[in-house]
Amino acid sequence: MTVAVGYLAGKAGRSALYLGAEAANTLKTSLAVVTVVPKPWTTPSPARIDAEYAAWADQLAADSHREAQASLRQIAEGLDVSFHKVASRTPGEGLLQAAKDLSADVLVAGSSSDGSLGQVVLGSTTDWLLHSSPIPVAISPRGYRGSKAGKLVRVTCACSGTPESVRVVERVRALAERLDVKMRVVSYAIRGRTMFPPEVGLHAEDSLLAEWAKQLREMLAKLKADGVVGDDVELVVVTGNGWDEALDDTEWEDGELLALGTSSRRTIKGVFLGSHGAKIIRYSPVPVLVLPS
Amino acid sequence: MTAPSTSLTQQMMRRRPVIGAPIAHGASDHLERSIGTFQLTLFGVGATVGTGIFFVLSSAVPEAGPATVISFIIAGIAAGLSAICYAEMASAVPVSGSTYSYAYTTLGEFVAMGIAACLLLEYGVSISAVAVGWSGYLNKLLDNLFGVQIPQALSAAPWDTTPGLINLPAVILIIMCALLLIRGASESALVNTIMVMIKLGVLLLFCVIALTAFNTDHFQGFMDSGWAGINAAASTIFFSYIGLDAVSTAGDEVKNPQKTMPRAIIGALLVVTSVYLLVTISALGAQPTEEFASEEQANAGLSVILENLTGSTWASTVLAAGAVISIFSVALVVMYGQTRILFAMGRDGLLPSLFARVNPRTMTPVNNTVIVAVVVAILAGIVPLDYLLDMVSIGTLVAFITVSVGVIVLRVREPDLPRGFKVPLYPITPILSVLACVWVLRGLHWYTWAGFGVWVAAALLFYVFWGRRHSALNDGGDGYIPTAVPGEDDVLVVRPKDAP
Numbered sequence: 001m002t003v004a005v006g007y008l009a010g011k012a013g014r015s016a017l018y019l020g021a022e023a024a025n026t027l028k029t030s031l032a033v034v035t036v037v038p039k040p041w042t043t044p045s046p047a048r049i050d051a052e053y054a055a056w057a058d059q060l061a062a063d064s065h066r067e068a069q070a071s072l073r074q075i076a077e078g079l080d081v082s083f084h085k086v087a088s089r090t091p092g093e094g095l096l097q098a099a100k101d102l103s104a105d106v107l108v109a110g111s112s113s114d115g116s117l118g119q120v121v122l123g124s125t126t127d128w129l130l131h132s133s134p135i136p137v138a139i140s141p142r143g144y145r146g147s148k149a150g151k152l153v154r155v156t157c158a159c160s161g162t163p164e165s166v167r168v169v170e171r172v173r174a175l176a177e178r179l180d181v182k183m184r185v186v187s188y189a190i191r192g193r194t195m196f197p198p199e200v201g202l203h204a205e206d207s208l209l210a211e212w213a214k215q216l217r218e219m220l221a222k223l224k225a226d227g228v229v230g231d232d233v234e235l236v237v238v239t240g241n242g243w244d245e246a247l248d249d250t251e252w253e254d255g256e257l258l259a260l261g262t263s264s265r266r267t268i269k270g271v272f273l274g275s276h277g278a279k280i281i282r283y284s285p286v287p288v289l290v291l292p293s
Numbered sequence: 294m295t296a297p298s299t300s301l302t303q304q305m306m307r308r309r310p311v312i313g314a315p316i317a318h319g320a321s322d323h324l325e326r327s328i329g330t331f332q333l334t335l336f337g338v339g340a341t342v343g344t345g346i347f348f349v350l351s352s353a354v355p356e357a358g359p360a361t362v363i364s365f366i367i368a369g370i371a372a373g374l375s376a377i378c379y380a381e382m383a384s385a386v387p388v389s390g391s392t393y394s395y396a397y398t399t400l401g402e403f404v405a406m407g408i409a410a411c412l413l414l415e416y417g418v419s420i421s422a423v424a425v426g427w428s429g430y431l432n433k434l435l436d437n438l439f440g441v442q443i444p445q446a447l448s449a450a451p452w453d454t455t456p457g458l459i460n461l462p463a464v465i466l467i468i469m470c471a472l473l474l475i476r477g478a479s480e481s482a483l484v485n486t487i488m489v490m491i492k493l494g495v496l497l498l499f500c501v502i503a504l505t506a507f508n509t510d511h512f513q514g515f516m517d518s519g520w521a522g523i524n525a526a527a528s529t530i531f532f533s534y535i536g537l538d539a540v541s542t543a544g545d546e547v548k549n550p551q552k553t554m555p556r557a558i559i560g561a562l563l564v565v566t567s568v569y570l571l572v573t574i575s576a577l578g579a580q581p582t583e584e585f586a587s588e589e590q591a592n593a594g595l596s597v598i599l600e601n602l603t604g605s606t607w608a609s610t611v612l613a614a615g616a617v618i619s620i621f622s623v624a625l626v627v628m629y630g631q632t633r634i635l636f637a638m639g640r641d642g643l644l645p646s647l648f649a650r651v652n653p654r655t656m657t658p659v660n661n662t663v664i665v666a667v668v669v670a671i672l673a674g675i676v677p678l679d680y681l682l683d684m685v686s687i688g689t690l691v692a693f694i695t696v697s698v699g700v701i702v703l704r705v706r707e708p709d710l711p712r713g714f715k716v717p718l719y720p721i722t723p724i725l726s727v728l729a730c731v732w733v734l735r736g737l738h739w740y741t742w743a744g745f746g747v748w749v750a751a752a753l754l755f756y757v758f759w760g761r762r763h764s765a766l767n768d769g770g771d772g773y774i775p776t777a778v779p780g781e782d783d784v785l786v787v788r789p790k791d792a793p
Contacts, residue, residue, distance in 0.1 A: 213786060218775075220784045225711060235784040249787050 004104035009064040015144035016110035021076040030080035035064040036094030092128040111142040153255030161219040168261030184234040187216040247283035305403035315770030317642030320649035325656035327479035337540040337561025340626040345533030347594035354585035357526035364526035369566040372534030374726035375693040380555035384713030387550030390637030392692040399702040410752030411688035416631035421673035428462035463673040471666035488622035495615030503575035542630035555714030642765035697723040
């Protein structure tokens, strides 16, 4: 039972550490900082280059350890923090291996530094994680420095209305109850582009959107009627001309976490991000938690 | 349509599922949810407060004396018992068919068809009768205002006591209602709201004027007529509470029906009861009880009291105008109810799907409304209906009894069904409601029963030869009726700023 954070010096910034510390605080558990370094060539070799490579990997791990420690000294007061070095061929595999060895509840990673500040941007490692992790993965927006409240205030669950997503809502509810925070369920209805030439009229997509929003509304109301969520849970349908607009139109609180499930297109157990999920993550201004199916 | 393989008894006993009932081939699946609690409440008030209150005092007060107030309360309680049974059924089975759908859900297809016959009779004959009455009030209003009257040939049916050619004002009223209903349900609800406000305003005006002459001496000898008189008056008054069931025909068109419907039914009951009590108390205080029995009061109702008090005719003109508007709203709501019951039947496949086809632009059953208007207009324009009115009462009371029984049946069969409202003191309330209806029914003549029996038998024959072969339950129809989801209004919908 712990929160595992992937951290590597010079990569992805410190946002993951903030999110990890916050998660560990909220879950009242320990924090494990995992650094994945390249696996050296272990076959004995006279070539000096291999030894240099191993030394560099050790140095990288030590730097990461030092930097992480320096950051966490300020933000993780009273937390039980441990540092782990894992040698692996790819960062993703290394993180999953470490998470498994540490029996972590959740794996926290940062956004790629390619995106703009405040957005969740998937890098090659996080993208890989979101298609293979057996445990929940949390991703912090780039430059995330924790909420002002210092803890999680509300969990928003994105729900598409499929039976799988309803199960995700159930799990998010369990999570919200365990953490004793408010919960909200949001469904997105996004307008398709107007066809050109407009052979079916210019407003065909409008009526589709209205119908979609209506169905989502009924679906959400049914969640409450069926007791999937409690009476105090806020239910919102957001419609928009695009995912960016819809995510911007959603009200976000300080200390909010956006939780979503994975695509129903995957049969085996694990996280597998769908196309809608990927778009929601891309435009989310708050940390995202992706739950495996 | 393939021949059904199930036996006749099985077909007669099969029930419509509460959730996911099938839609007959060719029928539309839904109407537009556009009516809110306030408008729905006024629907109930509009259908209930008709001309009854203008006239019932002249027959009730001679029976019960000043204790007519108690008769009103008793009748209100008796009608209220069925109203709260309606409230529970409407919250559990929120569809447009009113009692017909409740019977279909609880007692099976055969009973449902019988109840449908009762309702069609109740609503169809009421609209015609009300339209004929409207023509009388219009004449009186025109006479009061301009001193002109519509010629006899154009304001009486060919077989009336003083025969005419056609009752044109009645036909025009029905056409106006039909046009309004075709235009849209929310538009009709808005017009109804305005008319009900005027109607209540006129009644309150009466109360205010009558209270200026209030004299407690008129209440002396309060209980002189005894309980026999009070009971007799109560059973007369009971009929002026009929109409609250019209609310339950709006099940497919109100927002959040599980909550809205019971609120509207009970709200309407409270409004109607308080208005009736106010009018009764102020009328009783304004003149001695003996005067209620006079010939002119029987003919002109409350307006005579006003004329006596104010010494001029303007008050009676206002009341006549009030009655014209009042009856318009009764006809509108009752006709609305008629079309929605036929819609529900067409959707369930017990009538041709023609009745359940909805115009995609106005979201109203246009064909259905036109057919109803034509039939009702012919009835109102040509046939004198006085002797049919008692059959309306039987139809209504049988429907009330069915709903009360339905409440018990549904509680036993589907105890876990979500209900937005539950009858208090179950099972006493529904049982008392049945008893109250039986008590009122016992006063009706055998020939009324015979006529009623023939009509219901005809409807059941139609079922045996046509309905049972076309019921949507035979083959699952074209899909499922979308059930209103409780709590839909709790869901916030965020739309882009530039969206309409």
